[in-house]
Amino acid sequence: MRAISVLLFITSCTTPPVEINTTVPIAVTPSTVPTPLEGEQLDLETIEQLSRVARDESLLLARHYRNHAVVTGMDASTLIAIDSRLAWYAGDTQEAAQLLDTLGADNSTALAFVREEQEYRAAASGDWLIAAKAVYQQALTTTVLRDEQALGDKLFNYLLRLPDATIDRQIDLAGDDPAWNAWLEMQVAYRLDQTRFTQWLNRNARLISRPPLPRHLLEWTQGPELNRVTIILPLDGNLAAAGEAVLAGAVEQLYSLYPNPAKRPKLNAVNSAQYPSVRDAYQRAVQDEPDLILGPLTKAEVAALMELGPLPIPTILLNQPEADTVDRQRNRMNFSLAPEDEALQIADIAFGRGCRNAIVIAAAGDRGGRLLKALEPRWTQLGGKIRGRLVVEQASEANEAMGALLGSGSSDARIRSVETAFDLPIDARGRGRSDFGCIFMLAPDPPTARAWRPLLVFHMSGESPVYATSSINDGVRNSRNSDLNGVLFVEVPAMLPPRISDRLSRLRALGQDALSLAQHWNQATITDDWIIRGHTGTLRRKQNGLIERASELATFDDAEVRYGALP
Numbered sequence: 001m002r003a004i005s006v007l008l009f010i011t012s013c014t015t016p017p018v019e020i021n022t023t024v025p026i027a028v029t030p031s032t033v034p035t036p037l038e039g040e041q042l043d044l045e046t047i048e049q050l051s052r053v054a055r056d057e058s059l060l061l062a063r064h065y066r067n068h069a070v071v072t073g074m075d076a077s078t079l080i081a082i083d084s085r086l087a088w089y090a091g092d093t094q095e096a097a098q099l100l101d102t103l104g105a106d107n108s109t110a111l112a113f114v115r116e117e118q119e120y121r122a123a124a125s126g127d128w129l130i131a132a133k134a135v136y137q138q139a140l141t142t143t144v145l146r147d148e149q150a151l152g153d154k155l156f157n158y159l160l161r162l163p164d165a166t167i168d169r170q171i172d173l174a175g176d177d178p179a180w181n182a183w184l185e186m187q188v189a190y191r192l193d194q195t196r197f198t199q200w201l202n203r204n205a206r207l208i209s210r211p212p213l214p215r216h217l218l219e220w221t222q223g224p225e226l227n228r229v230t231i232i233l234p235l236d237g238n239l240a241a242a243g244e245a246v247l248a249g250a251v252e253q254l255y256s257l258y259p260n261p262a263k264r265p266k267l268n269a270v271n272s273a274q275y276p277s278v279r280d281a282y283q284r285a286v287q288d289e290p291d292l293i294l295g296p297l298t299k300a301e302v303a304a305l306m307e308l309g310p311l312p313i314p315t316i317l318l319n320q321p322e323a324d325t326v327d328r329q330r331n332r333m334n335f336s337l338a339p340e341d342e343a344l345q346i347a348d349i350a351f352g353r354g355c356r357n358a359i360v361i362a363a364a365g366d367r368g369g370r371l372l373k374a375l376e377p378r379w380t381q382l383g384g385k386i387r388g389r390l391v392v393e394q395a396s397e398a399n400e401a402m403g404a405l406l407g408s409g410s411s412d413a414r415i416r417s418v419e420t421a422f423d424l425p426i427d428a429r430g431r432g433r434s435d436f437g438c439i440f441m442l443a444p445d446p447p448t449a450r451a452w453r454p455l456l457v458f459h460m461s462g463e464s465p466v467y468a469t470s471s472i473n474d475g476v477r478n479s480r481n482s483d484l485n486g487v488l489f490v491e492v493p494a495m496l497p498p499r500i501s502d503r504l505s506r507l508r509a510l511g512q513d514a515l516s517l518a519q520h521w522n523q524a525t526i527t528d529d530w531i532i533r534g535h536t537g538t539l540r541r542k543q544n545g546l547i548e549r550a551s552e553l554a555t556f557d558d559a560e561v562r563y564g565a566l567p
Contacts, residue, residue, distance in 0.1 A: 036106040040077035042113055047081050054089040055383035062086055077107045088121065089383050091356040091437060096121070112141065123158065124352030126553065127566055129166060132158035136180060139211035152211030157530045159187050161538055161550070182207040191533060193257065194221060194519075216527040223522035226265040229254075229515070230285040232295030236273035243272075243297060245504040246318065249511025249535075250294065256512075257519055265291070272296050278304050286313060292518045294318065302334065314521055316514055320546055330525055335514055335547040337506055337536065339367065340374035342469040342490045345550060346440060347378040349488070350467050355438035359388040359405065359464075361452065362442040371442045371469065387436045395448070399455055406459040407433030438465045441487065446474045450483045470551065473561060475501035482558045490551035494535040496561060509535035517547065 046069070054062035066082050084099035097118075104114035119134035132155055139151040159167070167187050174181045182204040189200035198221050205213075231250055233243035247269055258264035268288050275281040278301035285293050293315040296302060302319040305311070311331050320334040350358065358379060362368035368391060376386060390405045392398050439456060443449035449472035456466065468489040475495050494509035495501045513534035517524060523531055524541040530550070532539040537549040553564035 034076035034079070036077040036080055036103055036110070037075070038107050039109055040075045040107055042081055042110055043074065043078040044113070046074070046078060047085060050082050051085045051089070054086055059086065059089055062089075077103060077110050081110065081113060084117065089356065091354040093121070093125070093354045112138065119154075121352070124348065125566070126349060126352060128158045128161040129170070132162075135211075136183070148211045149215075153214045153527075153529050155183065155211055156214045156217075159183060160530050160533050162187070164188075164191065179207050179210070186213075190217070197221065214527070214529060216523045216529065216531065219526055220520060220523040220531075224291075225263075226291050226518060228266045228268070228288065228290040229518055230268045230270060230288045230290040230293050231511075231514075232270045232272050232278075232281050232285050232293065233297055234273045235269065235271040239297070240273070241504065242507055245507035246297060246511035246514070249508035249513075250515045251511075252508070253512035253515040253535075257515065270295075272301065279308065292316065292521060294514050294518065306332075316517055316521075318510060318514060329545060332545050333517065333521075333524065333541055333547055334545055335510070335517060335539075337492070337510060337549075339371055339469050339471065341537075341549045342551060343371045343374040343442070344378050345490050346467040346469065346488075347375050347382065347384070349490070349553060350438050350440070350465065351379070351382040351384055353465070355465065356383065357385045357387045357436045358438050358440055359390075359436045360386055360440045360442065361390045361392065361402070361405070363444045363448060364391050364393045365444070367444050367471075368442060375440060375442070388433075392452075395451065398452060399458075402452075402455050403459050406456070436464065438467060441466050441468045441472075443468060443472055446472055446478075446481075449487070450480050453483050453487060470495070470506075473554070473556075475503055475505055477559050479559050481556045481560070484556040485558065486555060488553060488555050488564050491554040491561070492536045492549075492551055496552060496554055496563060506536070512536075513539060 050062045050065055053065065063086060066079070066086060069082070070079065080099050080103045084096045084103065087093075087096035087099060100114050100117055103110050115134050115138045119131050119138070122128070122130035122134060135151050135155045135158060139148060139155070142148055142151065162170075167184055171181070171184045171188070174184060186197070186200055186204065186208075189196040197217075201217075201221065231247065233247055234240060235243045235247070251267065254264065254267055268285075268290070270281050270285045270288075272278055272281040272295070275284065278296050281296065282293070282305055285295075290313060293311075293313050295316075295318050296305065297318045299319045299321065302317045303321045305315075305317065306321055310329055314331050316333045316335050319336045320338055360372065360376065362372050372389075372391075379386060388405050390401055392401060441449065441452055441456070443452055449468060453466065456464075466487045468487055470489060470491045472484060472487065472489055473491055473495060492506055492509050493499070494505045494512075499505070513532065513536045516532050516534055517539065520531055528540055528542055530538050530540045537551040539550075540548050542548055554561055555564045556562075
């Protein structure tokens with residue numbers, strides 16, 4: 001541990017860095033990995049130090065320090081834990097998992113570390129069931145009350161991310177663990193309505209103690225009832241179709257959440273198009289004395305309202321301003337279909353699936369800039385590297401620009417020169433670069449995506465996974481969608497089968513989930529955990545008041561959209 005610390009300290013100084021002996025074997029070999037011994041205590045500090053080096057500086061440097069640790073006599077269990085982390089940061093998820101399995105099987109003292117790693121990696125790859133089971137096993141062995149509460153929160157989060165069908169299958173397969181069964185059955189009741197969740201709670205509360213239920217669930221059941229909601233939308237003019245779609249979604253969800261007319265809140269609509277300013281429309285909504293206000297819808301209107309300062313009535317604004325104007329008012333939420341959430345999510349998914357080196361392609365303009373601003377810092381934070389970046393200014397320049405970016409352009413040019421010089425056709429293609437493992441295709445719309453994807457294939461990147469946002473899907477069945485076969489993108493559940501979708505489905509889903517957030521208002525204000533599995537995705541309120549969405553993974557199968565599979 002001391003030798004590693006000295007090496008890390010030296011490299012952090014302003015003097016020349018430590019010279020790395022590149023003849024030292026980089027790969028982990030059986031001869032350098034002794035078998036873990038039962039009872040060995042992990043050196044967690046060194047594991048974290050080398051993990052930071054691998055993530056933030058260089059995997060090569062981290063491996064050098066790791067090999068130096070072998071010489072200094074570090075224990076086998078710590079070495080295997082380090083090797084597993086380094087394999088993870090190298091993108092070899094299978095090797096990383098095998099090393100964890102070896103560590104857990106040979107040294108029971110390391111099981112807590114193993115389960116935490118398994119949880120993190122399963123969640124990163126989107127395998128929420130494995131993550132939930134890993135958390136549940138941790139809860140059965142922890143002796144720290146604070147940890148138990150945190151594990152209960154995480155277990156609820158992971159189970160909430162599972163589709164209804166998966167929960168139902170797990171209930172059918174459930175064994176003789178009544179507490180685990182109760183957690184699964186709780187998800188069914190929670191997703192139905194407050195009444196059935198309360199009934200479940202009365203029957204099962206004593207079964208769930210390790211880990212305990214999240215405290216925010218009790219807030220949901222004990223919070224005040226909604227009696228009156230007012231929604232501010234443009235119902236005339238150019239935005240009438242959008243406003244009507246949001247209103248239709250809100251009405252549909254109102255009847256779904258409150259089937260009993262006697263308990264159903266009254267929903268009033270204020271047509272913002274009929275008022276000189278959004279402030280006037282908001283004041284009209286306040287006159288209704290509602291428990292909660294939804295809207296307005298446009299970014300400009302939301303920004304204008306936020307300039308007023310604290311709002312007099314709890315309000316769910318249906319758009320969000322620029323990030324630097326967001327504050328922490330407890331009386332406000334901003335809920336939108338912002339593409340930044342999707343950019344963050346595809347970065348997480350790609351990293352969890354083993355990509356570490358990426359190419360990023362975006363369109364010029366405000367939307368492309370917003371997506372890049374969200375995606376690139378998240379990718380770097382995770383431990384990924386951006387190997388190439390292209391902002392397409394003109395559609396006519398995309399082919400040449402992608403050839404230059406992906407490395408095939410110069411090779412193709414040489415081949416054409418030979419063909420011209422000898423007047424002979426050459427059956428060959430230029431070789432593309434090989435230093436990346438995935439591509440983020442941040443196309444602004446379906447036509448652009450359908451134009452870019454064949455170019456990526458043409459320039460020898462057809463085997464690399466391509467990730468995109470929901471912008472590539474317009475909800476219309478189109479034979480040209482076959483050009484996007486295999487592209488992985490995140491999409492709101494309302495746009496996925498078996499639902500029948502169209503261009504307004506996302507806005508109807510926005511109205512539906514806005515009404516759900518109204519019902520969960522008190523719960524959302526005391527936690528930043530995921531609390532709603534809705535029509536726009538799984539939702540949570542961040543501390544700055546913004547609602548974050550986690551959409552579903554999808555892909556194209558010829559003209560159709562289908563759910564994306566786990567890796």
